[in-house]
Amino acid sequence: MTVLPTLVDPAAPAHLARRAALLDKLAALDAEHAKALAGGGEKYVTRHHGRGKLLARERVELLLDRDTPFLELSPLAGWGSDWTVGASLVTGIGTVSGVECVVTANDPTVRGGASNPWTLRKALRANEIARANRLPVISLVESGGADLPSQKEIFIPGGALFRDLTRLSAEGIPTVAVVFGNSTAGGAYIPGMSDHVIMVKDHAKVFLGGPPLVKMATGEESDDESLGGADMHARTSGLADHLALDEPDALRLARRVVARLNHRKAHPAPEPAAPPRHDPGELLGLVPEDLREPFDPREVVARLVDDSDYDEFKPLYGTSLTTGWARLHGYPIGILANARGVLFSEESQKAAQFIQLANQRDIPLLFLHHTTGFMVGKEYEQGGIVKHGSMMINAVANSRVPHLSVLIGASYGAGHYGMCGRAFDPRFLFAWPSAKSAVMGPQQLAGVLSLVARASAAAKGRPYDEDADASLRAMVEQQVEAESLPVFLSGRLYDDGIIDPRDTRTVLGLCLSAVHTAEVRGNRGGFGVFRM
Template structure:
């Protein structure tokens, strides 16, 4: 039998404590998400509405097919910094006229939709997702261009935005720009480099230089409409392909454009979908509040995969890593899930073999993180942990099937790399509110610094200041703890969002649907040299 059982006791004290901790963390994440939703705040939202304009998320909602979900990406971008949470940009995947699309929408209630450094990073990540999964890109544009005080961090890397649009088009991935308001300076190149352009009458303003800049540069007096109005671009310059009467009309025309893109069908038809045998709500109580306490990832899989059916690979070998085959929303997946935290040589070799098998079968891989890294110590170094860990990382690096990663608990050290962390280009990476990621745990890192300082003092024959050492350890532990939390990591776009554990199956189903918009093909003999 390959159907998973469950030993989770929803009536027990451990479950109750874990659930309470998870709900408290979800409340914290929800409060930060709410900041992104309100954008520039009540004053600027009211001003925007007074101009008869829709908000960014209202535009997205009208664009999408009725009653279809929207997978928002990087909603906490910029968290913990000087810029508004969300980075004045909404990005995500939704269905338009039956076609899965990557949608971006400037939020003009935040500094007129101007781009700050996090806006740029968020937009580039969205383009990366569109390119990897061959998703048409729809840009809902209203932006004053670069936030000038931040220009030193935007101007030079910002050119990649326009490069991406041309490369998407060259790869046969359609790009559509719908201009609702200002699209000025560098922002003018978004419609300028898109395949299809729709502009709203008497609202859209697309020009490289506005009236003040033109006056300063040439001495010419010009108004917004003659420089870059929708009517001018529709009748004179030809930049506008479609001339919309108002915002709803522009969105209607965008949907019509998508309906005629003639996109190919999915490259993978999902099989029958069976719900898990166990309640997804119980995922709230699986991960202990203290990540030092291990948990069985099979409890997660039992509430995640179709029919709770999981065909485990090498169940008796390398037990600290659970590997096996399953389906999620009808799509086949190969799963690698950390069981007891530490990765040993056996787990590393098991993972490398499993990844090769998934590539032979053209099956996407799902990585469920809860690892403190690869094992250290004399016995393990002599046993070859470096070459075996490198074997696993080699396999992950050169695998070509789509990778999806979810950080459930710890994701420390090189274990984060071996489990396909951000640097290893997973198609999507999400975190649970319980997740933590850093070079190592806070106590371990502070302890290492303390030991180094002690050794240095001893080598110099100096007395060691125990009081200063205690203060240093406390400071370092607090810093690393704060920098390892999911909202901190998500704010820097080290994941694609912090999600409710109960939504994991839905999120992964949407991601698997998206990745099958491109061919799913594994590597054939293209791995690097494995050190045996």
């Protein structure tokens, strides 16, 4: 065995200071998550309960197998926007009747569960995860459809929701809709395009146009029940496959439907694995407040992988990037982790070779981000940093094994791409509260703009305003700092959630279990042209 040692002293002042800083960030994050949990607020929660209805997360809890985890996705969607944090939708991965499923649940306490632009993006991301990993989709529906004032941002791209449902079904990935209340207008196509449909008696209402719209369009007088009630759809239209007596009964029926799906994972469950030998709690004190400071990512790896057992690949070459093989919750994994921030030519070539090896062996890859990007300067340009960095990005882009990414520190510039950022379709991407991501660091970006402005003034023969320059730099630094924080990026769904570092192993284990529902098979040679 090649067990990673540790040099971490949890009692050291620097470690304690880092730990305290990260705990403060976690406390602030908890406050933002509380906004999503609060939904539309106490008034609307009380009203919803008063109607004998369950909240979105209460429905999810009753649906899932007892004492099994729920990996919630994008809980901060819409943060920093004019919309409620969480985007009036709960999405995640959980186990139902022994089957891992993607679950989505409208939150009817937020504007009646109406969909806004962030709801759409969040739902599309959930469908993307379901399709890539061949996970059944269970939609817990109660929504008045699109939030009409924002229809211009929803209507045209929103058709992708219905496209996804039909494609999932065509690919043999089951879809189940459980309708608890309104599912109107475009929302009617959620049950209409699902494989299995359950409706709650006296509460579910599914129609393309409600009574007011029907009267406006045709002059016909009608009521909710005869137009689109659950009983009518179960007895007359045939849209409902099952008529539930109440919400718990609907969730019971959903569990029975999933139990009969005969949906199997492509890979058997792994053998039980030994936990890391080093305390995961010490992950809180590893990342410096100043992300320009290096730290050894092997200390992170040692607290994530089974038995802290890690076989490093090319340990003496390209030492700003560690690559190696391990197991995590019994699953084989290849790891790429930045050591000193900057990626040089050697690291880029090493990464490209390692990614090819993982594809030859059908082994998923884990990227642990702490990079300021690829090295710049005359010596490095002449040494081929562009072609070598492109080689790494080429390998990442054309790799076919599942990729998991965790932003633990800096993730700047093209280094974010080379380490499989969101644009390169990792199966899952999470961030620690300590992470930051942007085109470059705030000081560097402000400095570049200042140099460009100085050069422009000199070229025009004009004096340079130093006071205005200082004000501009301060403003730019503040803006870039705010826009590089994980809560800002998570609000825009550039990650799948911000996680407590101590939960990283558990989160990655759930992700690895999910990706092994589909076949894990690498690219056997179609990587395009590598510039050597």
